[in-house]
Amino acid sequence: MLSTVRADGTVHSTPVGATLDLETGIARVICSGGSHKARTIRKAGPDGAAVAVTQVDGRRWSTLEGRAVVSDDPDRVQDAVRRYAKRYREPRENPQRVVIEITVTKVLGNAG
Numbered sequence: 001m002l003s004t005v006r007a008d009g010t011v012h013s014t015p016v017g018a019t020l021d022l023e024t025g026i027a028r029v030i031c032s033g034g035s036h037k038a039r040t041i042r043k044a045g046p047d048g049a050a051v052a053v054t055q056v057d058g059r060r061w062s063t064l065e066g067r068a069v070v071s072d073d074p075d076r077v078q079d080a081v082r083r084y085a086k087r088y089r090e091p092r093e094n095p096q097r098v099v100i101e102i103t104v105t106k107v108l109g110n111a112g
Contacts, residue, residue: 002018004068005050007040012040018064019083026102026103029102032094033097048103060111061110063107070101
């Protein structure tokens with residue numbers, strides 16, 4: 001689940017598949033460039049938007065909080081697609097795909 005904050009202050013949450021690079025502290029989410037989440041984050045400007053990514057597996061859960069930016073750089077998008085495919089499955093074709101890159105500042109969780 002990726003949670004962003006709308007302009008009116010309400011929270012928008014949507015299911016996503018995220019990957020985390022432990023070496024760099026960057027979490028990545030791939031999506032369409034026209035999606036609500038991508039548009040909301042882009043509107044925040046170059047410093048990015050505050051977001052949270054949560055994943056739940058039974059009693060185990062984790063939340064990654066941080067600042068997110070959107071990139072349509074082909075190399076960064078392809079890297080994110082590769083990471084997604086390794087963790088989940090090969091994503092469907094999407095010529096408008098972008099990557100949301102989250103610089104993780106806080107990690108919360110419960111190992112069950």
